[in-house]
Amino acid sequence: MPYIQNxxxxxxxxxxxxxxxSIKDLFEPLPASTRLGRxxxxxxxxxxxxxxxxxxxxxxxxxxxxxxxxxxxxxxxxHYVPVIVDHLAGRSEFVTAYTPYxxxxxxxxxxxxxxxxxxxxxxxxxxIANSSVYDGASALAEAALMAxxxxxxxxxxxxxxxxxxxRDTLRTYLRNLDVELVEVPLKEGRTDxxxxxxxLEVGASxxxxxxxxxxGILEDGAALxxxxxxxxxxxxxxxxxxxxxxxxxxxxxxxxxVVGDGQPLxxxxxxxxxxxxxxxxxxxxxxxxxxxxxxxTVDGQGRQGYVLTFxxxxxxxxxxxxxxxxxxxxxxMALRGAIYLAAMGERGFAAVAESCLVQAHAAARAIxxxxxxxxxYDGQPFFCELAVQLPKKAKEVNRHLAKKGIQGGYDLGRFxxxxxxxxxxxxxEVTSGDDVDRLVAALREL
Amino acid sequence: xxxxxxxxxxxxxxxxNAIEAPRPELPKGAESLDTASLLPAELRRQxxxxxxxxxxxxxxxxxxxxxxxxxxxxTTFYPLGSCTMKFNPLIxxxxxxxxGFADLHPYQNEDDIQGALGxxxxxxxxxxxxxxLPHISLHPAAGAHGELTALMVIREHFxxxxxxxxxxxxxxxxxxxxxxxxxxxxxxxTVELKSNEDGxxxxxxxxxxxxxxxxxxxxxxxxxxxxxxxxxERRIQEIAELIHSAGGKVYMDGxxxxxxxxxxxxxxxGVDIMHFNLHKTFSTPHGTGGPGAGxxxxxxxxxxxxxxxxxxxxxxxxxFEENRPSSIGRTRAFVGNFGVMVxxxxxxxxxxxxxxxxxxxxxxxxxxYLRVLLGKHxxxxxxxxxxxxxxxxxxxxxxxHGVKATDLAKRLLDSGFHPPTIYFPLIVPEALMIxxxxxxxxxxxxxxxxxxxxxxxxxxxxxEKLHQAPTTTPVQRMDEVRAVKQPVLRWRRG
Numbered sequence: 001m002p003y004i005q006n007x008x009x010x011x012x013x014x015x016x017x018x019x020x021x022s023i024k025d026l027f028e029p030l031p032a033s034t035r036l037g038r039x040x041x042x043x044x045x046x047x048x049x050x051x052x053x054x055x056x057x058x059x060x061x062x063x064x065x066x067x068x069x070x071x072x073x074x075x076x077x078x079h080y081v082p083v084i085v086d087h088l089a090g091r092s093e094f095v096t097a098y099t100p101y102x103x104x105x106x107x108x109x110x111x112x113x114x115x116x117x118x119x120x121x122x123x124x125x126x127x128i129a130n131s132s133v134y135d136g137a138s139a140l141a142e143a144a145l146m147a148x149x150x151x152x153x154x155x156x157x158x159x160x161x162x163x164x165x166x167r168d169t170l171r172t173y174l175r176n177l178d179v180e181l182v183e184v185p186l187k188e189g190r191t192d193x194x195x196x197x198x199x200l201e202v203g204a205s206x207x208x209x210x211x212x213x214x215x216g217i218l219e220d221g222a223a224l225x226x227x228x229x230x231x232x233x234x235x236x237x238x239x240x241x242x243x244x245x246x247x248x249x250x251x252x253x254x255x256x257x258v259v260g261d262g263q264p265l266x267x268x269x270x271x272x273x274x275x276x277x278x279x280x281x282x283x284x285x286x287x288x289x290x291x292x293x294x295x296x297t298v299d300g301q302g303r304q305g306y307v308l309t310f311x312x313x314x315x316x317x318x319x320x321x322x323x324x325x326x327x328x329x330x331x332x333m334a335l336r337g338a339i340y341l342a343a344m345g346e347r348g349f350a351a352v353a354e355s356c357l358v359q360a361h362a363a364a365r366a367i368x369x370x371x372x373x374x375x376x377y378d379g380q381p382f383f384c385e386l387a388v389q390l391p392k393k394a395k396e397v398n399r400h401l402a403k404k405g406i407q408g409g410y411d412l413g414r415f416x417x418x419x420x421x422x423x424x425x426x427x428x429e430v431t432s433g434d435d436v437d438r439l440v441a442a443l444r445e446l
Numbered sequence: 447x448x449x450x451x452x453x454x455x456x457x458x459x460x461x462x463n464a465i466e467a468p469r470p471e472l473p474k475g476a477e478s479l480d481t482a483s484l485l486p487a488e489l490r491r492q493x494x495x496x497x498x499x500x501x502x503x504x505x506x507x508x509x510x511x512x513x514x515x516x517x518x519x520x521t522t523f524y525p526l527g528s529c530t531m532k533f534n535p536l537i538x539x540x541x542x543x544x545x546g547f548a549d550l551h552p553y554q555n556e557d558d559i560q561g562a563l564g565x566x567x568x569x570x571x572x573x574x575x576x577x578x579l580p581h582i583s584l585h586p587a588a589g590a591h592g593e594l595t596a597l598m599v600i601r602e603h604f605x606x607x608x609x610x611x612x613x614x615x616x617x618x619x620x621x622x623x624x625x626x627x628x629x630x631x632x633x634x635x636t637v638e639l640k641s642n643e644d645g646x647x648x649x650x651x652x653x654x655x656x657x658x659x660x661x662x663x664x665x666x667x668x669x670x671x672x673x674x675x676x677x678x679e680r681r682i683q684e685i686a687e688l689i690h691s692a693g694g695k696v697y698m699d700g701x702x703x704x705x706x707x708x709x710x711x712x713x714x715x716g717v718d719i720m721h722f723n724l725h726k727t728f729s730t731p732h733g734t735g736g737p738g739a740g741x742x743x744x745x746x747x748x749x750x751x752x753x754x755x756x757x758x759x760x761x762x763x764x765x766f767e768e769n770r771p772s773s774i775g776r777t778r779a780f781v782g783n784f785g786v787m788v789x790x791x792x793x794x795x796x797x798x799x800x801x802x803x804x805x806x807x808x809x810x811x812x813x814x815y816l817r818v819l820l821g822k823h824x825x826x827x828x829x830x831x832x833x834x835x836x837x838x839x840x841x842x843x844x845x846x847h848g849v850k851a852t853d854l855a856k857r858l859l860d861s862g863f864h865p866p867t868i869y870f871p872l873i874v875p876e877a878l879m880i881x882x883x884x885x886x887x888x889x890x891x892x893x894x895x896x897x898x899x900x901x902x903x904x905x906x907x908x909x910e911k912l913h914q915a916p917t918t919t920p921v922q923r924m925d926e927v928r929a930v931k932q933p934v935l936r937w938r939r940g
Binding site: 001003004005006010011013014015017018019020023026027028029030031033034035036039040041042043044045046048051052054055056057058059060061062063064065066070072074075076078080082084086087088090091092093094095096097098099100102103104105106107108109111112114115117118119121122123125127128129131134135136137138141145163165166168169171172173175176177178218222244245246247248249252261268269270271272273274276283286292293294295296297298299300301303304305306307309310320321324325326327328329330331332333335339341342343344345346347348349350351352354355357358359361362363365366381398402407410429431432433434436437440 | 447453454455458460461462463464465466467468469470471472473474476479481484485486488489490491492493494495496497498499500502505506508509510511512513514515516517518519520521524526529531532533534535537539540541543544545546547548549550551552553554555558559560561562564565572575576578587588589590591593594598601624626627628629630631632633636677678680682683708709710711714715729731732733734735736737738739753774775776777778779780781782783784785786788792794795796797798799800801802803804805807808810811812814815818819830831833855856859864865884885886887888916919920921922923924925926928929930933934935936937
């Protein structure tokens with residue numbers, strides 16, 4: 001077993017030093033009735049070559065999105081990951097380090113997170129950001145908890161156009177805290193402003209909405225935030241981080257907390273995880289912020305350096321009084337996000353976002369020329385996902401597309417049974433013109 | 447400061463970029479698109495992001511230099527107690543990069559992800575076999591997240607059977623801080639259990655606290671076994687019986703499962719529900735603070751409440767199941783940290799049944815060996831056979847020479863070793879908590895013990911040297927008070 005490095009001789013020497021005869025004696029503290037006394041029913045071990053073959057065989061039983069044109073989005077979108085991200089984030093000094101609790105031994109990670117926090121603040125237009133949480137859905141739940149502790153009204157309002165799995169997560173987190181969760185309906189694919197005003201009449205700690213929303217449409221974030229603030233509720237916005245290259249960031253319209261899933265920033269889709277959760281807010285809320293925060297300071301010699309700071313908020317110090325139970329920050333994925341943003345830079349980030357925007361609109365134009373296909377909410381602004389009305393059930397359309405080697409879109413019948421003739425198509429900078437042409441040709445055959 | 451050590455933003459020069467941005471690729475006939483009018487002006491970003499503009503070589507050098515300022519398992523012994531800093535096998539990283547794992551979407555047709563679903567299903571089976579708990583959910587993102595999910599399962603169960611008034615959770619004073627934090631989030635109140643002088647749960651105190659909670663007050667006991675002192679709770683079965691007869695559930699924090707693998711199973715000694723840390727026990731990298739995965743295992747009785755989605759097998763076909771009315775719902779999006787699952791599965795298949803048992807055996811062998819070596823220099827909090835880890839106390843050194851646990855830790859950095867966990871568990875003064883793991887060799891343990899011995903000698907002769915440590919790291923002790931009093935949490939254009 002190559003993962004264990006003691007020879008049998010060494011093991012004997014060690015046992016002698018401990019003063020026991022055998023390994024079995026080391027387990028003397030375990031009463032006999034707690035011992036298994038048989039082999040585990042797990043396959044026997046494999047050498048590296050066989051194991052690699054086995055894993056490749058397993059991988060081959062899956063069809064990667066990259067095998068053909070793919071239009072699946074709905075919370076995971078495909079984007080180009082520069083090779084520099086894999087190379088640098090794959091460095092073992094990052095991969096195999098622990099949480100940077102010992103700052104002198106972790107300046108690398110700490111500076112990475114300081115820069116990450118800065119770049120997340122820059123793209124969201126917010127004052128500060130933490131060094132990430134688990135994913136977009138848990139970020140939203142943490143944001144709601146933070147709003148509850150700040151505003152102290154046991155009510156949260158969420159738009160129905162937020163990702164269904166985000167709303168589910170929010171519901172699960174709030175269920176045990178006697179907090180009422182109210183969902184606001186949609187109007188023409190966007191959060192209904194009048195209904196939002198009404199839902200907030202009796203007060204709430206926060207209004208949560210997503211922009212671009214689950215149907216791909218950009219919300220009127222400024223109006224929603226104003227409505228929230230009139231009702232003394234915080235405005236919590238979930239974003240697609242890449243959209244912020246072209247779309248006005250929530251900081252510009254005075255949002256209080258910005259969350260989102262970082263997957264589009266340099267992370268493969270991995271069947272849904274891991275990626276990282278974005279969390280940005282106002283500086284004055286620092287003591288209510290969940291998760292890890294890195295701050296700049298100096299050492300005894302006056303040299304600039306970085307530490308985990310405001311740790312008195314955290315569970316390992318505050319225990320049952322902590323602001324959150326969150327412990328890790330999906331750091332390695334946040335590192336990917338940081339390298340991605342740094343590699344794209346100001347220009348590249350804006351250019352990728354612009355490509356998504358333009359290609360999605362070009363695709364919309366091509367698709368709507370097919371008879372029976374139209375935009376579900378024509379005229380509404382969108383970023384890289386479009387809700388398309390189809391001549392047949394989305395399920396059938398997807399089956400037809402699959403036969404043509406095309407991964408179709410998200411069946412909106414899963415979102416709302418009334419929309420079973422519609423699908424959500426994602427078009428990003430990696431969707432080629434040829435991919436769209438093939439999709440259009442296949443749609444014509446319906 | 448060396449210019450290469452500056453922040454990215456200070457290296458930024460407008461006009462540079464590390465990679466060429468893509469040009470939009472359009473389908474046939476779309477050339478005439480008026481791109482300026484695609485967004486209404488009020489939705490367009492007007493402000494600059496001010497992201498750094500750095501060339502490719504500078505960026506490579508930036509992150510490479512930063513990586514070298516980290517201590518890591520790949521470069522040095524890293525004996526953090528309760529963190530299980532074991533070797534992260536490289537094959538795990540190679541296989542997870544396969545497009546057939548990395549480039550999958552959670553909403554793909556299940557026929558297109560049979561290999562992935564099968565892997566999830568099998569990994570659940572292995573964890574069930576290792577823990578003796580028949581049902582596993584791989585949904586939670588991390589250990590603390592697994593804890594929270596497990597407590598939600600317990601709460602939901604009591605709600606279902608009309609005993610939602612059970613709100614007391616008993617937690618030993620040696621427990622991880624996440625335990626009480628997770629309870630608060632679930633609407634539970636925590637009651638601390640005392641440890642006895644052997645470092646184990648004080649059974650009399652347990653009985654007292656059970657009684658004080660009232661006949662229908664106890665929801666659960668959260669126990670870590672082996673506990674954070676590295677000791678196996680010998681009377682675990684009796685403890686479990688006491689909780690069960692009070693109508694409560696026994697939850698086990700699985701942070702220290704490494705010691706038990708293939709030797710003893712929580713499900714067999716009375717545990718109803720537990721979480722695993724794939725990033726500790728199952729060798730997936732800690733990644734400088736995640737991503738991990740915190741699966742939970744439960745008994746038949748608690749299975750209906752597990753989060754969705756579940757992965758089930760119909761005949762030879764695997765599929766997601768979401769229609770589960772008693773489930774607590776989701777605690778995150780999608781199935782879980784699949785990338786972490788692939789690594790853990792690979793690890794288990796590499797080891798196999800015999801290898802897994804050898805992990806437990808060698809983890810305990812290495813810990814006891816190091817305990818004996820270090821015990822020559824400093825008092826062990828509970829000087830007897832330990833499991834995967836043990837705790838030293840620097841109380842005497844602090845009293846007699848003014849050298850504290852933190853000074854020892856910092857001086858170890860100068861010897862090229864990452865220090866152990868310090869000041870935890872809270873019940874041991876000046877604690878140093880040491881977990882060598884099974885993957886370290888005897889010669890590494892010997893070298894560490896020798897360096898440790900020299901530092902203790904130095905502490906007695908020249909304590910000032912320890913107060914000034916570390917001196918060989920990129921920075922020395924940081925002014926943490928200033929970090930809070932004058933917070934600088936991001937770079938700003940000056």
